[in-house]
């Protein structure tokens with residue numbers, strides 16, 4: 054019986070180790086190639102760690118390429134999208150959580166539908182609609198599109214955070230002399246701060262990853278976001294693996310930071326947008 | 331401080347009417363307790379007075395001013411919630427002063443008001459703590475402090491003590507009573523607890539199914555319940571009910587199902603043969619006297635304070651309460667009688683028929 | 687100390703209006719954005735399906751009726767994409783679900799360091815999809831990646847080639863990337879559902895003499911079933927629409943062998959700038975997804991009616 058248990062425990066830990074290894078291996082490889090000197094790339098083949106390492110790829114990418122611009126563009130787009138979406142979704146999420154109104158059913162229905170249909174089918178019409186407005190090839194255009202795409206999910210997420218705050222608190226505040234909006238601002242919002250941070254993180258991560266619309270809407274380097282820039286670089290300089298992977302590592306950094314930020318709220322986030330990634 | 335008049339209030343949630351025309355005049359400084367079974371609309375009525383629920387029809391007047399369409403903040407009332415609803419991100423002082431800060435009261439007056447209220451409730455050492463770091467009783471006190479700090483026209487309480495254990499509840503009950511004596515503020519208090527209702531109330535309002543059944547002093551309701559509902563609801567263990575028929579000759583009496591004849595102290599003026607219900611409180615059932623009727627002893631529950639006996643009187647259950655421990659040794663049956671001075675009589679509609 | 691009553695007059699009508707309007711004010715910006723940026727283009731896009739819209743052709747724009755759909759009927763690539771979509775979606779969802787469920791079961795056991803382990807195994811979820819695609823494309827590249835060599839050493843490949851350029855194997859590349867990337871999603875969802883199962887149920891079952899497997903079968907699975915059903919169904923739709931990995935890793939090639947409908951739509955719009963045709967394919971995809979959803983709903987009804 055005891056042996057049986059021990060074997061079970063060992064198997065459990067081993068299985069987890071396999072999962073960890075599989076989860077981390079691609080990222081590890083990314084980092085490994087990024088620090089492998091070019092000349093060792095072909096001679097050393099499939100070694101788990103190069104005989105010596107170099108930071109020159111990173112230096113090149115940061116100093117001599119357009120990646121800093123891409124990075125900045127992506128930060129601007131993802132950051133603005135996250136802020137705008139969080140602000141708007143905290144209002145609409147509050148409405149869903151606290152009011153019952155006739156339009157509510159349709160609002161929820163509308164947002165559920167937007168989560169179900171293939172967004173890729175909007176690529177063409179959105180391009181056609183934005184281009185006469187001068188919003189193609191512009192970061193503002195991307196922010197508008199990303200904001201709309203993320204609002205339904207963020208609204209459901211914020212709603213779930215508001216639902217977790219007892220209604221008594223606002224009622225107490227209103228009796229204490231606050232209007233509904235003051236109660237929202239001074240009592241409910243401060244208590245939702247962790248939820249707001251999580252929403253910021255989810256939306257930032259989503260906007261940071263978006264590829265197809267950025268590819269379609271952006272053509273020059275000036276307004277290219279990181280994915281667009283990286284893909285352009287890959288198709289142009291298909292052999293500079295070290296530099297590509299160094300750029301890849303850079304793209305990974307913000308994603309990892311925000312992952313740490315929202316890790317506690319993964320469950321809530323994934324259930325709020327049960328269909329979203 | 332103010333009087334509160336409630337006239338013909340109804341409340342609908344969608345198509346369902348949950349309050350059916352409530353009338354209630356509450357005098358300045360009065361302590362009113364609302365009691366009634368779960369779901370009878372006590373909280374709804376309280377929340378309508380507070381302005382948290384819309385009034386479907388009827389009028390609510392506070393200090394002579396119709397408030398139906400006033401927001402809660404403009405009604406100048408305070409409310410203590412069952413959950414306390416303390417603001418988790420403010421410390422005790424912050425919780426207590428929030429209403430004053432919203433009204434842009436001067437800093438020194440806020441400090442004065444907070445320390446005054448804290449003094450009354452023994453909260454001085456806790457002013458810097460967050461609600462999370464308080465015990466249940468302390469939270470309850472803060473909720474009270476938040477209400478009294480701004481000296482509102484009226485206090486509303488929705489089962490404020492129901493989350494406390496029995497001993498703390500007793501202690502806070504006394505404290506509320508003392509505060510009310512001190513502040514003299516008009517108060518409306520919702521509770522399930524009999525003792526709270528009896529000890530705190532100037533007048534009790536007994537409700538059932540969205541209708542007020544009786545309004546009166548605690549002893550009024552105890553001694554002269556207006557109908558079967560109030561008679562059964564007030565008092566613990568509850569009143570015994572014995573169905574029977576009225577008989578006028580030879581003297582006014584009730585004939586129980588098995589034929590036993592219980593004499594009434596006076597003629598209630600009912601038609602002979604009318605169906606009636608006889609009521610008697612357990613503590614008024616006389617035990618072990620010679621005469622009377624033979625009743626089987628089903629169960630004996632000693633409570634320390636006294637003893638509750640579950641009897642069966644010719645097939646009808648009857649509870650008796652006595653402080654006499656002698657009954658512990660009684661055999662399988664005991665003699666009981668129902669003294670006519672303590673009888674209650676209800677007609678076939680369940681309404682009280684005066685016997686005194 | 688008395689507080690001066692605030693000089694606010696009762697304005698029933700205004701207050702009623704304000705109360706009635708408040709939720710609309712709060713949700714207005716969201717609704718406006720969703721309608722203008724998603725709903726309007728959706729409708730416009732559907733109209734494109736019946737028009738000749740080519741970005742590079744200034745004379746295009748006229749209505750062509752069902753011409754696109756006739757063309758579609760003849761389009762081998764379209765049917766290939768349809769087949770690939772089913773294959774891609776089925777394999778991805780099945781593998782993600784299988785490995786995700788196992789991971790959730792492993793994580794549902796308390797052990798020291800569980801928080802850290804969770805953070806590590808869930809990390810792929812946070813990797814941007816384009817980077818996941820590139821990363822796996824590189825892993826499959828015999829020049830910089832180890833996978834071809836390992837697969838060769840294991841005898842799975844006859845030579846250390848890039849499977850992404852082998853028409854018969856290429857689809858496995860994006861599927862592998864997708865499984866790696868999507869396991870955390872299923873694991874997180876399942877784990878949350880498992881942790882919502884009351885622990886005393888297991889204790890009661892253990893006292894009644896149920897072994898670990900019986901407990902899994904009689905408690906865990908029935909409790910998870912609704913979550914599993916919903917997650918799998920929604921995820922199926924999502925993955926069918928998920929073109930990023932394919933666009934990044936293979937661009938639909940070689941010879942359209944990895945093209946799925948979503949990536950086909952994107953290629954038509956982005957590479958050939960034929961918005962009309964892209965919209966026609968979109969419409970077909972939309973209808974197929976709608977049929978799928980209705981089938982699911984109908985299935986659910988029959989199952990519910992039977993039990």
Ligand SMILES: Nc1ncnc2c1ncn2[C@@H]1O[C@H](COP(=O)(O)OP(=O)(O)OP(=O)(O)O)[C@@H](O)[C@H]1O
Pocket residue numbers: 343348366367368369370371372373374375
């Ligand atoms: N928001 C609401 N929507 C619909 N019905 C409601 C709502 N609030 C209360 N009710 C209904 O109104 C009735 C009265 O509820 P209320 O909360 O006033 O009862 P209560 O007397 O306070 O009960 P308790 O003693 O359990 O607190 C109940 O039947 C309840 O179901």
Ligand SMILES: [Mg+2]
Pocket residue numbers: 372373374
């Ligand atoms: Mg209540």
